Amino acid sequence: MRIFYRYRILLFLALLVACTLQELQLGEELEKKGDWDGAVAAYRAAVKKEPFDKELEKKFRHAKTRAAEQHFAQGREWLKKNQIAEALQEFEIALGLDPEKPEHHAALNDAWRLRSARQTLLDAKQMEGLGRFDEALGLYETAVELDPSLTEAVEGITRVVQQQQETQTICESTEPVTLRFQNTRLKQVFEILARTANIDILFDKDVRDDLVTIFTKDTPFNEALNLILSTNQLFAKRVGPDRLLIIPDTKQKREQYDELQIRTFYLSNAKAKDMANLLRTILETKRVYVNEPLNTVVIRDEPDKIGLAEQIILANDRQDAEVLFDVEVLEVNRTKTQNLGLN
Missing domain, CATH: 3.30.1370.120 (Ribosomal Protein S8; Chain: A, domain 1)
Structure with missing residues (x-):
């Protein structure tokens, strides 16, 4: 019975060695073909079965290094073609295979930066489409900071600045207005202003229709409007090309209407x-x-x-700090030390 068990153990060990040799040969063949990913997979399987084989471990590390170089080079090619997602994938694989290379970390960070720039560009276009030019301008500027070569963002900055200049005034009319109101309802004053400038004026539900008195002569429309707003603790928000919303100037309302x-x-x-x-x-x-x-x-x-x-x-968003210890282990024999000297 013992002989039978011995034969079974020997048979198992023989099969294990045969499988390992088969995977080793497969890895070497894949190396010759330049298929370093396949070689890594073959050597990894072999190392799992023979974890203490130093020569096998050396081949495995070499294959991982060459595979990382391949993915790194492919990632740079994708970057040249402006394929950021594909480049990110290649750089992540390269970093996983060889995490000690600083250029792999740098390339991955650059790819993330470029991806963030393009996402910010998309957000800027969305804000511009909604007419929220201040936010769009800030996002376009951030996109340019992340990627100075992003010409779409530079063009967006130019376009938004022009749009801001065009919509800077409340209305297109440049004619001065003269206001003479005494003990007149506030909303009635705004109604007359709206007809004068050919715009629509809406009111927040908390705007009070108090009595106001105001006298101005030959005042630009925007200055007259700002004067009425400031003297009655109000502010205006553009909600359309020719439409204003009048709101009480309080902290709660500012937070409510802030974009x-x-x-x-x-x-x-x-x-x-x-x-x-x-x-x-x-x-x-x-x-x-x-x-x-x-x-x-x-x-x-x-x-x-x-x-x-x-x-x-x-x-x-930084890498964890690492400490490298250079350790040397020395063996001291006190007996031999005592025997040193002259007889």
């Missing part, structure tokens, strides 16, 4: 969940969302807070 901006941040090193908690604490906002599969943080807030969030992310 909120949406921004997506792609993280290279930090975890999205940890970054989101940091932003919620510092910015005191709840409008922070996490996409764990993409490792992104999405923020919906005022433009000022979005800018602060960007600075916080740039300062904290």
Whole structure:
């Protein structure tokens, strides 16, 4: 019975060696064909069966290095063709195969930066399409900062600035107005102004129809409107090409009517969940969302807070610090030391 078990063990070991040799030969053949990914897979399978074979481990490391070089080169080719998603995939594979190469880290960070620039460009176009020119301008500028070669963003900045200049005044009329109102209802004053400038004026439900007195002569329309707004603690918000909304100038109303901006941040090193908690604490906002599969943080807030969030992310999305110890182990024989000397 013991002999039978011995034969079974020997047979198992023989099969294991045969399988390992088969995978080793497959890896070497794939190396000759330049299929380094296939070679990595073959050597990985062999190493699992013979984890203490130093020669096999050496071949495995060499194959991983060459495969990483292939993916890195392919990633650079995709970047030249402006295929950011494909480049990202190649750089991530290269980094996984050979994480010690600084150029792999740098290339991956560059690809994430370019991807973020293009996403910001899309957000800018969306804001521009909605007529939210201030936010669009800020997003276009951010896109250019991330990728100075992004000509679409530069063109967008020029286009939005022109649109802002065209819509800077409330109405196209440049004729001065003369206002003579004494103890007149506020909404009636605005109604007359609307007919004068050929625009529509809407009112927030909390605007009070108080009595007002105002006398101005030959005053530009925009100055006259701003005078009425400021003296009655109101502000105006454009809601269409020729339409204004009049709102009480209070903190609550400012927050209610402020345009909120949406921004997506792609993280290279930090975890999205940890970054989101940091932003919620510092910015005191709840409008922070996490996409764990993409490792992104999405923020919906005022433009000022979005800018602060960007600075916080740039300062904290860094690689973990590493410490390298150079250790040398020495063996000391105290007996031999005592025997040294002259007889």
